Amino acid sequence: MNYDFKKIEPKWQKKWSDAGIFKAVDFSEKPKFYGLVEFPYPSGAGMHVGHIKAYSSIEVISRKRRMQGYNVLMPIGFDAFGLPTENYAVKTNTHPRVITDINIEKFTRQLKSVGFSFDYDRTIDTTDPEYYKWTQWIFLKLFEHGLVFRDTTLVNYCPHCKVVLANEDSQGGKCDICHSDVIQLPKDVWYLRITKYADKLLYGLDDVDYPENIKLQEVNWIGRSTGAFVNFPIAGADETIRIYTTRPDTLFGVTFMVMAPEHPLIDKYADRITNMDQINEYREACAKKTEFERTQLVKDKTGLKIEGMRAVNPVTGKEVPIFVADYVMMGYGTGAIMAVPAHDQRDWEFAKKFGIDIIQVIKGGDIEKEAYTGDGEMINSEYLNGYTNKKDSIARMCEEIEKQGIGEAGVQYKMKDWAFNRQRYWGEPIPLIHCPKCGVVAVPYEELPLRLPEVEDFEPGQDGQSPLARIDSFVNCTCPKCGGAAKRETDTMPQWAGSSWYFLRYCDPHNDKAFADYKKLEYWMPVDWYNGGMEHVTRHLLYSRFWHHFLYDIGEVNTPEPYAKRTAQGMILGSDGDKMSKSKGNVVDPLDIVDQYGADTLRVYIMFMGEYGAAAPWNDSSVKGCRRYLDRVAGLTDLVVDGDVPELEAGIHKAIKKVSSDIEEQKYNTAIAALMSLLNDIYKVGKIGRSQLIDYMKLLSPFAPHITEEMYEVLGGEGFLTVSAWPSYDEAKTVDAEIEIGVQVNGKVRGTVRIPKDCPRDQALALGKADPKVAQLLEGKTLVKEIYVPGRILNYVVR
């Protein structure tokens, strides 16, 4: 067959589309399969080869599932709110809606040209009011259930651009746009109380099929630790400083305390602190430091003693000094710590620098040289003395703490609550109203969607205000509760919002009564297989799992966990081995490859590059190799004969087995290698039976759907190959009657021998010895041991 991909690829894309074979059918009798890919951000740059790789995994599985008789839901959509579009809108003075529509149109065209079998009838766009209506609806549900709260925090602020910056946009303490110094500014922020779901997110991992490394990243991100909260009284005051510790059993070793510079008790007791001026100076210096500086420059511990204020160790009754130091963070624990310099390296360094006592309470190490953080017998600790097991001494101390009423056992998480607002235009408006009488009031559900107002000017406002704050007609409203004049919240949601529930919308994308019909969710959910980038396994995965757990708790969805299985693809690097980037000029445009070699070649190459989960560099020559392979595949139509070719039977059965299992394990590269190998065999034999070739086409179809569909037509096949039955194999035919195994002498391979598959031990050993080279090596030696592993190896141990 003449392989003219420019003709056949559009031809079949149109035929498949016209026949609607990729449409998912709600409530079909067939078993369901929901395959999900991370929906793209429709940037102006268009599709990247990374997108192709990310989607190819679910594409191949879904195509195989359809052939296996499943009702497949494989949707696509666009996560279209976000900064790049907004920045481009500002620069070109074009409405982001216009830009988004152009980009989505472009993306869709590109996706289709690669032949992805998405159900385009279910395409969603997070910026469509009919979609973000439900993002706002879920937000209001969270609000209703007390999971939305407001708090003051320090944000990165650029005084020059007058803009609040994300951490990513203020790396190194410089504004990404104008490169001036970023300062920390206190600001009121909306938070989602994700920490309330920390345990559910942690223990939910036991019930899902994620690779261990992904689970571990989530576990570390959640960062659950157990310990105790202890209250240290302030000497001469009726107040305590609350601390959190994972080692309450070292309480007898406490020789000082440290508070974060932002700790509110410092201000509260300002009048009795005698060096308040110095402290304020230090605090100001800390405020200028960015998160980056504070965490990167870990070498030198800075700090200052608070004069005129001391704390009492609640178990010993002894007074200890209090310091302020920025190695203690306000954002973790209680913002204050008890310092045990003998057994914590940071406390040790601080104590050495400030000449503070060090009391050892765990035997071991040399605390003159460094803190001892290992295990050992408890000493200098009254009732804890003699304990050698950390777990027991901690448990005993927690008991004592609670008995003495000085604190309680508790749990802490590294995960922080989710800061949920941005001062930007291109995002979902937060549907809340500030009423001078009633406080914060929710926009009534029936008023959703709360639409983004049409504006001319998208630039962020002065002093970090959202552009929406300038639109009086948007801001001014009446309070839904009291009917009085009120003002709308003008911040918008972060980009993570729309992507936290999109997979639910795919189940019922056009519903205007609910985010999705419960019966449809029951039919489709959970997602059977979700593939995406490693960079999203912490934030996006946790955020969306959080929303889903919440929706489950309020009875809106049918499962606690949204994704039954999650995998991640490796990056495609430039041909120089570096990350692809415009500045390096090593970016490959997938559409160029489609144009030059065809979509099938691109698809086969990307799946053949190497282990799916690993990073691999692009190689133009290898692309040509895949094109050469498909050319040779096309040539198979010239070798067709009537009836099966017996020499190929075993090979075809083996290939069916291997390709079938390799796809399930994401070993696409070896599946393709097996098909290439079989192709070489077919050319050696010089002929192939018609139905044998159709089986070959079926195996290749998920990878190269266009050429195989065309060949199927040439062969006179009925219907579409794409939805024909996946071939089955006969296990007996995949096993050879006679096999070749290695023969070793003292573990070194000295020859091979052909033996029957189920050759008995004695016979195999005799056959091995009969090999002339082996016989020669055995001559005159004492045979110590003979090893025969059926189907694997023969080994003679001699002396």
Next chain:
RNA sequence: GCCGGCAUGGCGGAAUUGGCAGACGCGACAGACUCAAAAUCUGUUUUCAGUGAUGGAGUGUGGGUUCGAGUCCCACUGCCGGCACCA
């Protein structure tokens, strides 16, 4: 610093999970076709010694377990990813 991953020919990568290392592809070399080139086809291709049969070495480094190690254990080196003064 902590957590995780990886390391195999000139290159991308295989190896039934402890059993013939280098499948498959790229590149290179030789040959065929061609006036010639490209394309295509046929061979060879881990490395060292040897015309050869063959023999030695070989999966980042050093050690260990085993009849047998790319695979398991210990120590180290180098790269990649994530988190980072987390109390």
